[in-house]
Amino acid sequence: MNRRKIIEEKIFRILSAIATYSLIATLAFIIILIFIKGFHALSWDMVLKAPKGGYYYGGEGGVLNAIVGSLYISIGATIIATIIGVPAALYINVYLSRRKRMQNFIRYILDALWGVPSIVYGAFGFTLMLFLGMNASLLAGIITVSFLIIPIVVRTFDEVLCNIPKGLHEATLALGSTRTEMAFKIIFKQGFPGFITALLLAFGRGIGDAASVLFTAGYTDLIPIHLDEPAATLPLAIFFQLSSPIPEVRERAFAAAAILTIIILVISLTARFLSKKYSISNLK
Amino acid sequence: MYLLKEEMMTHNKMINIVDTDIDTDSILQISNLNVYAGDHHILKNVNLRIPKNKITVLLGPSGCGKTTLLKCMNRLSDLYKELDVSGHIYIENDDILNTYKNIPSIRQKMGLLSQRPYPLPMSIYKNVAYGLKLKGIRDKNLIDYNIERHLKEVGLWDEVKDRLHNSPHSLSIGQQQRLCLARGLAVKPRIILADEPTSALDPISSKIIENLFKGLKKHYTIVLVTHVLRQAVRLADNVIFMSHGEIIEQGSPEHLFKNPQTDKLKEYMVDGN
Ligand SMILES: Nc1ncnc2c1ncn2[C@@H]1O[C@H](COP(=O)(O)OP(=O)(O)OP(=O)(O)O)[C@@H](O)[C@H]1O
Ligand SMILES: [Mg+2]
Numbered sequence: 001m002n003r004r005k006i007i008e009e010k011i012f013r014i015l016s017a018i019a020t021y022s023l024i025a026t027l028a029f030i031i032i033l034i035f036i037k038g039f040h041a042l043s044w045d046m047v048l049k050a051p052k053g054g055y056y057y058g059g060e061g062g063v064l065n066a067i068v069g070s071l072y073i074s075i076g077a078t079i080i081a082t083i084i085g086v087p088a089a090l091y092i093n094v095y096l097s098r099r100k101r102m103q104n105f106i107r108y109i110l111d112a113l114w115g116v117p118s119i120v121y122g123a124f125g126f127t128l129m130l131f132l133g134m135n136a137s138l139l140a141g142i143i144t145v146s147f148l149i150i151p152i153v154v155r156t157f158d159e160v161l162c163n164i165p166k167g168l169h170e171a172t173l174a175l176g177s178t179r180t181e182m183a184f185k186i187i188f189k190q191g192f193p194g195f196i197t198a199l200l201l202a203f204g205r206g207i208g209d210a211a212s213v214l215f216t217a218g219y220t221d222l223i224p225i226h227l228d229e230p231a232a233t234l235p236l237a238i239f240f241q242l243s244s245p246i247p248e249v250r251e252r253a254f255a256a257a258a259i260l261t262i263i264i265l266v267i268s269l270t271a272r273f274l275s276k277k278y279s280i281s282n283l284k
Numbered sequence: 285m286y287l288l289k290e291e292m293m294t295h296n297k298m299i300n301i302v303d304t305d306i307d308t309d310s311i312l313q314i315s316n317l318n319v320y321a322g323d324h325h326i327l328k329n330v331n332l333r334i335p336k337n338k339i340t341v342l343l344g345p346s347g348c349g350k351t352t353l354l355k356c357m358n359r360l361s362d363l364y365k366e367l368d369v370s371g372h373i374y375i376e377n378d379d380i381l382n383t384y385k386n387i388p389s390i391r392q393k394m395g396l397l398s399q400r401p402y403p404l405p406m407s408i409y410k411n412v413a414y415g416l417k418l419k420g421i422r423d424k425n426l427i428d429y430n431i432e433r434h435l436k437e438v439g440l441w442d443e444v445k446d447r448l449h450n451s452p453h454s455l456s457i458g459q460q461q462r463l464c465l466a467r468g469l470a471v472k473p474r475i476i477l478a479d480e481p482t483s484a485l486d487p488i489s490s491k492i493i494e495n496l497f498k499g500l501k502k503h504y505t506i507v508l509v510t511h512v513l514r515q516a517v518r519l520a521d522n523v524i525f526m527s528h529g530e531i532i533e534q535g536s537p538e539h540l541f542k543n544p545q546t547d548k549l550k551e552y553m554v555d556g557n
Contacts, residue, residue, distance in 0.1 A: 098365035167402045170360050171464065174396035175471055176388040176418050185414075189405040 038254030069231035074207035077145035085153030113151040119211035139227040141217030149202035160194025196275035210235035317371035344526035395468025401460035403452035415470035458489025
């Protein structure tokens with residue numbers, strides 16, 4: 001190796017190291033900031049109680065209403081997105097495997113949908129809601145968020161499925177499987193880690209998004225029990241508290257942000273654990 | 285228990301049919317097979333008979349259409365929209381290219397062994413059980429019995445009997461290839477289609493597969509694609525030499541390799557290996 005190459009190599013190494021570590025540092029900074037700022041307000045009351053009267057002026061209570069609302073909406077939406085998204089991804093990869101153009105077209109559309117800002121989904125959900133004569137409610141929120149995350153489920157899962165070697169398709173069909181058997185018994189299993197990643201991404205986006213639930217889920221201090229009741233969500237709880245003039249309430253916004261972060265962290269660690277446990281090289 | 289025994293016996297009989305049923309000497313006939321991909325004429329009017337319980341080796345330079353020919357035989361060619369297949373392929377009086385029968389049941393008449401092993405994403409046990417279940421075998425004892433039988437058939441039983449429920453990815457590539465063979469045999473095919481099955485394997489694993497083939501031809505008909513001339517000499521009962529989508533020469537290996545009739549085969553024998 002000549003001198004120039006050695007120097008080039010060093011410079012690139014340093015540059016990419018800087019990029020990597022500054023990224024991690026920024027992330028760490030954000031998380032630490034949230035926890036420091038919210039530390040005082042973070043208490044069991046925060047997690048276990050719904051807001052009492054005057055909560056938004058510094059009164060007693062917590063954000064349990066928003067935690068429950070957010071979990072209901074994101075879990076509900078993830079379930080719907082799975083029911084629709086998984087067969088769709090399998091369809092693209094198994095039944096459309098001969099039709100490359102159609103495949104690419106669908107992928108292109110889904111990528112575009114993925115990129116649509118969530119406020120647009122919010123507006124769409126709102127219109128749909130009015131059209132159906134629904135009120136802002138848990139159900140409307142779930143439906144709107146599922147629109148938002150279906151493209152994520154399909155494309156993330158699809159990206160893993162389309163890397164499954166054609167040889168496995170052929171081997172499976174050669175044994176005399178039908179396409180449906182192949183899709184659900186073989187291809188789904190082979191792509192299982194991708195399935196987990198898809199759920200995780202979709203859930204994370206769903207629970208963290210404010211704009212899509214702004215008009216559709218409503219907001220309430222009560223814990224939602226029925227699908228037709230309005231539901232609070234963590235992103236909106238953060239938003240409302242952060243815009244308060246009272247410092248204690250703003251502190252609570254950070255505490256709520258910390259709670260949201262912890263939920264996402266826990267979910268993603270569980271998902272990682274599951275996907276490792278059930279990955280193909282580890283199956284029983 | 286009695287029932288189980290009886291089932292096993294009928295099961296064994298089904299295998300024996302292959303042994304006794306020798307009134308015709310070819311199991312697969314191809315006539316006027318043409319395959320196009322757009323303007324590219326991949327297989328040019330192929331006519332061919334595959335003798336029963338023999339090893340037929342397909343030989344020819346890269347890109348001459350060997351894999352395509354194999355894929356037509358079990359209609360995996362269906363997976364490629366761009367391939368336009370016409371002609372007749374008869375297996376046991378079924379014209380499989382023009383049939384109303386369902387394709388999965390036709391594919392089960394053939395086991396496929398590809399260049400690389402593709403174990404299914406499930407345990408070693410379930411890999412073999414998958415084929416049995418497709419055949420409608422549900423009885424647990426019968427499944428266990430057959431799994432042992434087929435794993436023994438490919439000489440893998442002793443190596444895996446203590447870890448049947450592990451992932452096949454814990455096996456070596458050579459063992460995986462034999463697992464795929466066992467899985468294919470579980471479907472009780474009449475023909476084994478093998479597309480360069482040893483090209484990804486080490487010499488010892490290749491040898492094992494070769495020896496298996498020699499034994500398996502008692503019960504099955506084998507169509508083997510290979511690039512290794514010496515493998516062809518060792519295994520073939522019948523050699524088919526192809527070039528540019530056409531069959532150039534065919535015959536027994538002794539005959540063919542001693543007196544190649546065409547320049548193409550002579551060239552291939554010099555450069556091809
Ligand atoms: N799906 C397809 N679309 C277009 N062309 C194809 C397709 N499949 C095969 N071909 C072409 O047909 C010819 C024969 O291919 P095939 O794979 O059958 O060759 P082969 O004899 O198996 O070669 P190798 O020894 O390298 O495996 C090649 O020129 C290939 O490019
Ligand atoms: Mg080939």
